Amino acid sequence: MHYDLIKDLISLVKIYEEESDQHPQDVHSFGQWLNEYSRKEGLLIPSEPEWEGKSKGRSADSVINTSLVHLSRYAKLQAKVAIANTAFSTPDDFIYLISLVAFGSMTKTVLIKLNVHEKSAGIQIINRLISMELVTQTTIDTDKRNRMIHITSKGTQLLNESMENIRAATKNVTEPLSQEEKMQLITILTKLEDFHKAKARG
Secondary structure, three states: OOHHHHHHHHHHHHHHHHHOOOOOOOHHHHHHHHHHHHHHOOOOOOOOOOOOOHHHOOOHHHHHHHHHHHHHHHHHHHHHHHOOOOOOOOHHHHHHHHHHHHHOOEEHHHHHHHOOOOHHHHHHHHHHHHHOOOEEEEEEOOEEEEEEEEEOHHHHHHHHHHHHHHHHHHHHHOOOOOHHHHHHHHHHHHHHHHHHHHHHHO
């Protein structure tokens, strides 16, 4: 008999029980815990996926960069469907409004940087939102060259009316992923974004 294996298994069951009294006492739950425990302890070596061009030397970096570009385009296509028959001209319009709802009023500069736009493109979007009366701008006593941007009641109403379609569009982009995969992807993308934000700040 595999006495060492049985001994290791008993030790793992003991850890499983000691970690929390809330663990369900069934094989399926133990298997899920064991998989997560092995991953945290570095006992699992993830298999390397296959990709187009790998045998010819195409790098993982190339695949990741291409996928991010393609996914950005797919997301934009879904966003365009979401704003069809609305007053929004582009997906950036509602993304700027969502930023103001999520983080509150902010300077024009901060709003543009938050959405990773060039200054000229960001100003064009903000000016369009102002002309549509979806946002307003006010002067800042300490910085006459900058402006505070605020969402208006009209902007809030339009955004609320469009949110169902916007949520459906965002869900379509991540449609095949499980909840666990989404959490893993968020962790990875956040790491990438944080790195590039830090580099951009110099």
